[in-house]
Amino acid sequence: MFSPYYKRSGRGDPLDHASLNVALYGPQHRWVMTERGRGAVERDASNLVIGPSAVRWDGEALTIDIVEGDTRLFVPWQRPVRGRVRVFPEALNRTAFALDGAESHIWHCLAPRARIEVEMSSPGISWSGKAYLDHNRGAEPLETGFNTWHWSRAHLNEGALVCYEGERGDGSLFASALRFGADGVPEPVDLPPIAQLPPSKWRVDRRTRSDIGVAEVRRTWEDTPFYARSELASRFAGEEVVAVQESLDMRRFSSPLVQFMLPYRMPRRAR
Template sequence: MFSPYYAARRRQLGAALAPAEAHCAVNLSLYRIGPQPGRVRRHWCMTERSERALRRDMHSLSIGPSRLRWQGPDLLVDLDELSVPWPRRLRGQLCLMPSIGPGREFDLDAAGRHRWQPIAPQARLMLDLKEPALRWQGDAYLDHNRGERPLADDFAHWQWQREQGADGQPSRIDYLTQPRDGPARALHLAVTRDGRLHAQPTPAARPLPHTAWGIARTGHGPDALALAGTLESGPFYARSLLQSDNGRLAVHESLSLDRFDRPWVQAMLPFRMPRRG
């Protein structure tokens, strides 16, 4: 949905004649927090491919040399990609093991053109990479977005946050969107261990520092939040790690679709998202 090539095709032919299948990619973002505060090592890949590289059925999805497939209740991801901007092979496997089943779908806009669903609101993940040699396991989460129109047509910006529960406590998900037409919309959910999603009162807004690109960030939660690290900082998108006073960690995303649509941003994106025909 953030492909500059797809955006150019839509401008050229119109959205109805620009097939999404011709602009597909597997995106891996891998971070290692260093011993120094704020120091993050990153691996990133997002190579776009044409419809000739796309193969899919009810149980699997292959894009180029990488493949996602269900094996019983678990999702296996076989990766074989190249990182950017410095080429380095990222090869290995992820195994996501849902602890609970899918949650319900939610409308993100009043017209119901855009939908969001937490497929596995509680899960475990095992990472086994051969290149580079990395192994890790921990808590995980899987969700799904789909829409009938480009995001930039219907939204100005949004913020998303997920805080992992600890010691049997519910996880929290906060999803705030600003449609181009109408008032802001917000979802504040608690995810219990049995997979139920419970609407929560609106928590206090916790202002955070803007990114180096000037992207606004606002956290939400009952406790004070501090910025533990900026994982991604780009001209239209930021991914951050937050920590509350009680020590719980949260992943936070901030997206400016006004900024995404600007020509100078579109011209920069191929450096992070190359395309292979």
């Protein structure tokens, strides 16, 4: 949905603009988002192949086999990024939610709680821990439907809480909070108070929710001209939590400067 090539093409053939995005943070950081054409894409009900990488669902886990190279500004060669990620849902949610009245944008939290196992051979790192799995789809460009959005998710002692809010393209506002039980079933709950966050280094406005109207940015993982992803210390449902938060500004995404910059972070190959 962020592909500059797909945008320029008129968005007629999404399978001709496929990529696997991998973001590793920390001392061994890597960034992967190489777009490939239709000839490099295969899919069926349980499998998706994009170039040399593949994603498959076996009924128990989502397995992601990564065979990619990283992208760095002003560096012409790529470092190999190789490994396997396995996501084990603790519960599956079958209910999807429309983010607009026309139902042009759908969000589906598939697994509000999950386990993850990461085994990377290049760079040589591995870990296991908590995970989350969701899915977005739409019938119109994202920048048509939205000006901004803010999203956050936290594991609770039982289940998880997700907050979603923003401004649609027509200027109307939306906001919701969903608590997912241990069985994955969602239940709307009252929105916690707004907790303002400092802007990112690129001056992207950030916002989240917290029981006490206060949250702390522990780390900013992704900081771009139109998108920021952060780790927060917050409080939801009476619990002290570590939350993942993202803020997106689609007006910035649509600017000529950002569209000029994107290919440097998202190269394209035919296969």
